[in-house]
Amino acid sequence: MKKITGLIANMFVLMVLLTACGGDKYEPQAINEQTDLCAICKMAVKDDQFATQVITKDGQSLKFDDLGCLNKWKKENGTDTIGAAFVRDHNSKQWIRYEKAYYAYDISYKTPMAYGIVSFEKEADTKAFIEAQGKGKLMTADDLTNHSWEVNRKMMEGMGGHGHSNSEGGHTKSDDKTTTDKNHSTDTNKQQSSGGHGA
Numbered sequence: 001m002k003k004i005t006g007l008i009a010n011m012f013v014l015m016v017l018l019t020a021c022g023g024d025k026y027e028p029q030a031i032n033e034q035t036d037l038c039a040i041c042k043m044a045v046k047d048d049q050f051a052t053q054v055i056t057k058d059g060q061s062l063k064f065d066d067l068g069c070l071n072k073w074k075k076e077n078g079t080d081t082i083g084a085a086f087v088r089d090h091n092s093k094q095w096i097r098y099e100k101a102y103y104a105y106d107i108s109y110k111t112p113m114a115y116g117i118v119s120f121e122k123e124a125d126t127k128a129f130i131e132a133q134g135k136g137k138l139m140t141a142d143d144l145t146n147h148s149w150e151v152n153r154k155m156m157e158g159m160g161g162h163g164h165s166n167s168e169g170g171h172t173k174s175d176d177k178t179t180t181d182k183n184h185s186t187d188t189n190k191q192q193s194s195g196g197h198g199a
Helices: 002-023 067-077 123-133 141-145 153-158 188-193
Strands: 052-056 061-064 082-088 095-097 102-105 117-120 137-140 178-181 184-187
Touching: 052 067, 061 067, 067 082, 067 117, 102 123, 102 141, 117 123, 123 137, 137 141
Parallel strands: none
Antiparallel strands: 052 061, 052 082, 082 095, 102 117, 102 137, 178 184
């Protein structure tokens, strides 16, 4: 009788654990370069190591071409609706949870929207990247909370500009199809069709 009672108790605990784990399971979705646009800057999202995404609690996938754009979305929309956020390991391109990743930052690192942040699954890989670059700073998700999120203006200009309007990484808003950045304007439809990344 004691064995049966113990077995039932163990099964109950196992069921509770499985339910708890399964109830909050959010999976990243694959990037479709033909159709996926960044939820902030509306540029095409490349299926590369810089792509990030948010899965909302209702299962919607919001994709971003740069970690800075994901941060901008969080500032504008809050975090209450986020089920999970994902970044990619720079080396393997595997999806990893935003809060579990390690980040290398330097304003000179080239990223799609010039925020200069590169993500890694392992701390050792992050340190190796920083060492190979000869500059940079190791950061965690907690560190990013207080990060300045500056855009490398010179890099953006070299890449053709993508609608960033200030040094804190804000994107310009416009009712028409044209976005202006400093001394030039670009048609966002043309940017989307050309892939949107200055490489």
